[in-house]
Amino acid sequence: MDKTNALRAGALAAGTTLMMLLMTSPALALTRDDGDDPGTGLSVIETLGLYVVAPIVLFLVIAGLVMVGDKSHKKKDTTSSNIAVKPDAKADVKA
DSSP: OOHHHHHHHHHHHHHHHHHHHHHTGGGGOOSOOTTOOOOOOOOHHHHHIIIIIHHHHHHHHHHHHHHHHHHHHHHHOOSTTSSOOOOOHHHHOOO
16 A cells, blocks of 8 residues: 555545544533433443443353354264274375
């Protein structure tokens, strides 16, 4: 990638980021809207459980299910990857 393309890509990325930041400014407003009822906040333990522990547990459950499914597939598979092949005695003899 040459210098011109790199500058063009950097300018595009910077411009896109700037536009996204300008468009999200109303989300940072401090005044409440009519009918706004935010409720109570989360504690540190609840936040860590929701955003750290729960995704890790979910990942481990999915990975475990995939591994269990993969092991049962290998037992039923009759391809050459699961068959012990005896070495051919004739192949070892050099002519």
